[in-house]
Amino acid sequence: MTTPDAPALPLRPELADEVPYGAPQLDVPVRLNVNENPYPPSEAVVATIAEHVAQAARGLNRYPDRDFDALRDDLASYLAVESGARLDRSQVWAANGSNEVMLHLLQAFGGPGRTAVSFAPTYSMYPEYARDTHTRWVTGRRAEDFTIDTAAAVALIEAERPSVVLLASPNNPTGTALDTRTVEAVLEAATRVPAVVVVDEAYAEFRREGTPSALALLDRYPLLAVTRTMSKAFAAAGLRLGYLAASSELVDALRVVRLPYHLSAVTQATARAALAHRGSLLAQVADLRAGRDELVAWLRAQRVDGRPLRVADTDANFALFGTFDDRHAVWQGLLDRGVLVRETGPAGWLRVSVGTPAENQAFKDALTDVIGEK
């Protein structure tokens, strides 16, 4: 039914040409496009989650624990085991994915007349948080190898005087982890402004031996927030649970902007059950890291148009590889063979997530085929 004189939607003008964010969700045999952990939870974990959810269901007439204290305790103990961080529940925050955690950060520390800074190529959701909170968005460039030049980063922060700096480490879509000296230099510069520094560690559990976590810097830098998620290594992307560690003062600021009861009783129960089974859910991380290193070595041995493929060094569960004169044709060629990767990042590059050994093999076979055709 059409209404001939329907009024125009009074949409914010800056949203007029915007489209919803998201990779294509296509039903193909091998999905290596959104960096999920390819291993579903075991039946034992499923049974525990079901029990906890049933328990939560018995109280669904009531609002959930607004401050999710038990879940924050569980997250703090997980970080103690994973990174040796000693945190009180008042230093932990959580929301529906780390995407929502970062939106809370921009709601509290960005806003009209304020600036957020990051270094591209990086996670494509960051400019959306800025847009949605009316925060000015400024990016510096990463170096040719996708690391961040420390002096240039400090100079940009001094020139732009942001209230928020976003650093992904390991970075998406490049896989690049930052060294501690770069993060410290950014934190020193940010402290002088002052700006909150968000280190987005969505892929932290996949980092290579010797790559540090920014959690180790929390004691020294009260403006630091380290975000994590259960979507990637934890094999729980469908749960929607992201979290952060920071000073309790910073967390208190996030409590002001969150919607009341933003974490449902079902989410809290599921997340707690998953954390109780962390050994099982994280069991495949070592295999995925080994699969990643093997995939990177294989890709680097391939040649396209007479030159070796380039692969960015990666501490995550994916690899950025290229470059192709026509990356869309390669993406489409892989899809035609039942393998979905992500067409993202700088021109000419593609990103592939690490899957099961069978999925990695299917990707290699398809790519060999596609490259051989050229």
Ligand SMILES: *Cc1c(COP(=O)(O)O)cnc(C)c1O
């Ligand atoms: C996947 C990803 C996230 C996690 O998002 P969730 O909302 O927790 O699922 C955060 N940051 C980066 C850079 C990512 O790639």
